[in-house]
Amino acid sequence: MAAFEYAPAPESRAVVDIAPSYGLFIDGEFTEGTSTGTGSGTGTGDGLRKTVSPATEEVLSEYTQANAEDVDRAVKAARKAFGTWSALPGAERAKYLFRIARIIQERSRELAVLETLDNGKPIRETRDGDLPLVAAHFFYYAGWADKLAYAGYGPEPRPLGVAGQVIPWNFPLLMLAWKIAPALATGNTVVLKPAETTPLSALFFADICRQAGLPRGVVNIVTGDGATGAALVGHPDIDKIAFTGSTAVGKEIARTAAGTRKKVTLELGGKGANIVFDDAPIDQAVEGIVNGIFFNQGQVCCAGSRLLVQESVQEELLDALKRRLSTLRVGDPLDKNTDVGAINSAEQLARISELADSGETEGAERWSAPCELPSSGYWFAPTLFTGVTQAHRIAREEIFGPVLSVLTFRTPDEAVAKANNTPYGLSAGVWTEKGSRMLKMARELRAGVVWSNTFNKFDPASPFGGYKESGSGREGGRHGLEGYLDV
Template structure:
């Protein structure tokens, strides 16, 4: 296809963010080294450049952070809700003031395009703190009793795909309800959480209310198992979620899990094709497909399948892959070599099992971790690419004839996090959505979030809800 015009590079300046050569963990209001002195490196996925060296938390550091959170819990939970809300409002405003800096940092550390961190992630991060700041003095009206009480110390473990947004989803409701927090960011994306620790200090948040422990899975396991943690919240893979559920079973800890997904995007024959194609692209190629609620299975009604696929391939040919700091970039880097290897292995399995592979024509950079947007046709329910979460820019296309068949195929998965329905008929949207076993069903759109709307899954996609009034329940006694 001949390109009608070229885009000149439009890079965002790195100078807006000052990344120190090394960072400590944040415990009891101070940055400190790990008890055993261990460190690890945070690497930019797009260039493989070492961004910084970060203290690596171990069991002793978890003990120290949980003790600090426990000491802070009494005074923090005793504050009137309106006073706690003031801190959350202050944090939200500082996030807005520093949003350009944080967007560049997130893009460098995660690999996603600056367009996404700037226009999606950071506005939502601030919005979550503003939203839960408003709830802090209204908990008695949330529907969980006239005088609900906080649980205590929350141990929170978050993934690398939306580092700052997942932090906001976890920390904002916990603090609004009067809990204190020990949070472990993912080992590949620790920097924005450490910058958030600095924002907590800038906002004057009392020492110990928020503690940040960068580290690997051993630190997360120690936090989950710690006897003085009252609430565990985890977002990540289903396999790790199952391990956490086993570890917490038999204790009196409260638990919420937001796990994997294999979302179905259902396109009926009366759907506006151009609008649906934009939704399909946003549903699976946003953040390089590294989204738990990605629309990774496209179900198209047979009579329009050829038209939709032709339009989709044409659109994928216009996506720009490359430097995530370029404001024109649509597809950034995959977060880590391990994730790239998994995406590659599953895509090869799709070919080996007989599905037909089509890859968008684009040149991959020479350094960094990259995977071109890819779709598979001729996919059946038995293919691994239709059953397993790939967590990358890979779309599996299946067809259906009737609404009943669409629902049966959409529900034929161990996951139940998200789904999309594309049709001009409101009655069909309601009828199909009512039968889909998914925590979130989008109608004629995809991947739309609002802090006032609850998010969570069924089946192996976890339990509990984050966001909205429902998101308070997990942090109240």
């Protein structure tokens, strides 16, 4: 059956006013970096980087490359603000968080379009997924601000001080909310560094902080590449480090913090298993598989990038999955009909392509959805591999792209053994109609999150985090408060 034809339905980008260049947000004001030196306050000069739209390669804006001196200014501003902010009653801090949440809701269309332009993900995802969750996290932690004595961390839990936070490019604004909301609720102040390819939503959030009347220095935003992040992590006056990103960088951060007083939470890579038993509803499982690996172009740390399917239903499931992938619409992320958008950067596209090529070289069978990719920008067709063994690189390494590796199993024990045969332990999905089997699998899988007959479902009240090389600590829920409290 032919796929439905949809007329283009682009979201207007006129709702977003992107400045030609941006400085740093320090002590409640935008200021130029020390390496820019123009005196204009616009962030123009030599210490600049460009951020581009992954869908078109259009330069969206320039932003400041913060150096160690800039980071030091931001940390000092946060330290100065900490005394007053931490002394506020929790109910007063909550007012600011509630105000930020409401402003995010009011500006959600603007922020969704901005995120799609800078990141490349479909507008449907930013509009219907990211932005509602961003506001929900601020609402949720606003509710905790005056109830910390009842969170289970002692009758008078105290904030740590200044939190240095480094976030990735795959969910720029959502990861900001995961980090900043609990930090502010618990009385900490923040210096946050967004990813070098997606700085814009964090800079717009700085404006939201001013709009909400947040006291100066409570939130500071420093932009730049890995050198900026290293300066922030290594700063001696940082009390807490929160990082989401690659396992390799997470290990380096752990080495830097070792032997210091800094508290560290790390949310790192993953190679999640999506396990389909022979009694699972096939159509429902197919939708969960698609959501598990092709949501956000597979650029998700907890993506279900390994499909483990019981041998007896492998053929039926794969036929249904290929039919479904053939209907996915790849293209303009601002089009409301688009299912799969652009890869975030040329560097990431090169890594995806290299790993996919290795799958073919090592003998797996490659199948890509039939689709016409745009001529400009960074694109990769939804792809799956069959005939994959546990020795293949595509079954072991995090691809962070729209590539699914298919393996088979015969018994539940074999499924558990294969799912756990990875250095990662962030997520897993189990598809079965038997409640007893589901509970048994959830108990035996070494994953921080196990979804039952669904995948990639999040809630601010639910903790998220991993085992092994997927990190340490939890974000979200009551558990997410602990990383920002002296307990």
